[in-house]
Amino acid sequence: MTRLIGKTALVTGASRGIGRAIAERLAADGARVAVHYSTSEAEVAETVERIGERAFPVRADLATMAGVGELAGALAERELDILVNNAAAPPAGPIETDTPERFDRLFAVNVKAPYFLIQRLLPLMRNGGRIISISTVATRMAYPTQTSFAMTKGALETMSLSLAQALGSRGITVNVVAPGATRTSANAALFTPEASAFFASHTALDRVGRAEDVADVVGFLASDAARWVTGQVVDASGGVHLGPRLG
Template identity: 65%
Template sequence: MGELTGRTALVTGASRGIGRAIATRLAAKGATVIAHFGTDEEGATATVDEIGRAGGTAFAVGAELGVDGDVETLFAGVEAGLAGRPLDILVNNAAAPPAGPLGVTTRAEFDRLFAVNVRAPYFIVQRALPLLRDGGRIVTISSVATRMANPAQTSFAMTKGAVETMSMTLANELGARGITVNAVAPGATRTAANGPVFDTPGLAELIAGGTALGRLGGPDDVADVVAFLASDAARWITGQVVDASGGLFLGPRV
């Protein structure tokens, strides 16, 4: 029996990468996991199958985020799968990737980023609250882009700054129900999807050299932080942004 046995968790963007790692980690701790996917049904099925092979329980729910009716579609599947049970943990992980620097980002790309990365998490929380048990957990994935000046990620960083502010203010609002609300900010995290990017000669070494712990992160590094925040051990932590970057770009190394 794990420390999350008997609890339910919704993880958005759980078909691969960090989202899959979070879903499998929460399931390994005993939670029944709802693995959301936008378009990658095959990936979400693989996540559910991996959880099942390990002895856990999960089901997949599809809903493209950032479009009209997205939250309604998502929660129709969530509520059908929960069959009257409450929700204990909400992890807002799904996000659109950076759209490029100021000079090339289009209005449509900018609007898409905010629709997926800001509007969707906000209204997912709104819709989840009637289902969320008192003492529940809300965790939203942010990025170290909010504390670094990266011209290639300006609009993306803006979206992550927004959800960090959302987490802080909602923590203050929902504390009366014992619900904690936090954000987790990964740094350079190598996944199956972005692996080719880090295969660029010298890039992985460059980033690792600017990281206090001297290596790239992996999905499990982030998933462990989320699992901690979802646990009873983190009951006194709320309104915080937890940096899960291994100390990326903290300052000069001598």
């Protein structure tokens, strides 16, 4: 596929996992991809090597506003077509064990950074651009072990709805992709046979997700085929918790 030839994309948190799969998909579709990372030098080098000449690394710590400024500044000489907000701090646990410090970091990386990154990159974004943020199915179901994490993703979804309205006159679409349980090279150890069977049993399509499943949805939303889709949360979970299996 070459439908993104001539386009430039930024994928945050793209050194591994779902972010890497998204970067690879956009590059396969023809885009030049800025592969953002924070600390994982070896992993980002592997991602860039896997993609080839269409990828280049950009380092920034999105837990700080200085890092947000560094990332935006690294792209200041380019026009941008696609922004994928994928970077996220991990869940901080249930309310009983959460701390103000972990809570603040979650909101800094998962909410504040995407918001102000969009603000700073909008002058670089061409009309007809794409803003896509990665959320979670935990925003539509009770998941007490990830309460604060789900709160951050709910904020992303609300932000995206409002920005879709604000940016529509420029032809910029703003959407969200919400994965469910997704096995990647980065978290494979968590998916024991027992855990995989449990998640599959609660999924309509009867298996655990793969990073490529999510990346393909992002690829669609980044393409011209999705030009009439904006302000939406697209569930990319294989149908997690749609209801009891009665048959």
